[in-house]
Amino acid sequence: MAKIIAGVGTSHTPAIGAAIDLGKTKEPYWAPLFKGYEPAKQWMAETKPDVVIMVYNDHVNAFDFKIIPTFGLGCGDEFKIADEGWGARPVPSVQGYPELASHMIQSLVLDEFDMTIVNEMQVDHGLTTPMSLMFGQPKEWPCRVIPLAVNVIQYPAATGHRCFMLGKAIRRAVETWNEDLKVVIFGTGGMSHQIQGPRAGLVNREFDTNFLDGLSKDPDRLAKIPPLEYLREAGAEAIELVMWLIMRGALGEKAREVYRFYHIPASSTAVGTIILESES
């Protein structure tokens, strides 16, 4: 049986990917951040998942404004890297798992989640930055990746509660796939940040700390945070944190925190990462 064994929450700030690509990880600005990710990377190297489900958002690279899916599941066998306007990141294409993704689609739709089926798309920094942070710079990624693109760009994103419920449905979908697979799910984006207007640069360490604590201690409370609270307390772009709740929902009732790191800033963002192992 396939099983979601763990979840990773991490920011996906594009400047982090650029720092890796340009060899700046040892510079004073970046060194503390990459040092903080070392144990997470080590955990991943030891865990060796067969499949990663990557919950991320596209930044209007794969989807322009013509069509904006609330939840788009990548069902293709390969996802190429998008050129976001400054050249595609020099990282390998992502190999999908169309058989499992198609099974997930059937299971999720019958579970009353109206998924958009995405057979072809390019993936941007929202997906590739977390891959680089957790897997380093290999020639090929060591596992298959099923992308789940969530609209968080045009308000409103799906609510935290809806995302949490989707995570639970994803767990059910994976557990009905008859193949021994270790699956790790990522929730990416955040943490507190605002990158627009006179209030740009806003971060809220207290909000972020409570959010990180809640993932293991009281995820039901986090799932009740209304959209307005993310915007007001943690910045207009902090709404991305709802994607972490898909990850958390997919871990089952109980999850144990095994690693956490928090750092301000990467560009305009408060960066957080957490690893949670499912105990369900």
Next chain:
Amino acid sequence: MKQKPEAYEDIPGTWVFDAQRARIGYRLNEFLYSLMKAENRKEFLADERSYLMKFAMTEEQREAVMKRNWNKLLELGAVSYALAKLSFTDGKTYQFMASQMTNMTEKEYVEMMVAGGRSPNGWRTKQERGES
């Protein structure tokens, strides 16, 4: 507008990219996304107005593009990720654009972030800032 004011409109210094703003900014964002291609960036920089005329946006939106009036563009429906393409076209960074939105120099903005960022205290409501 027939819609009642949304609660988030009370957040200062912020233009939430909501469904109405996305609607009025549709062509503006289409223009901004065209700048992902090198040949379009070149054509735009050679003659900004002619290039902007290709997109059915309002004259107010065109003026704001040419003046790089970032906050006005947010108000008129540009989404920040799309605006970044304009800043990159100018050979500037995202943080440069953010610093202009906040009326700081890029250096001041970067220093604020390194020092822990902007506190939400004093930035939660327009009311507490004496704005309407």
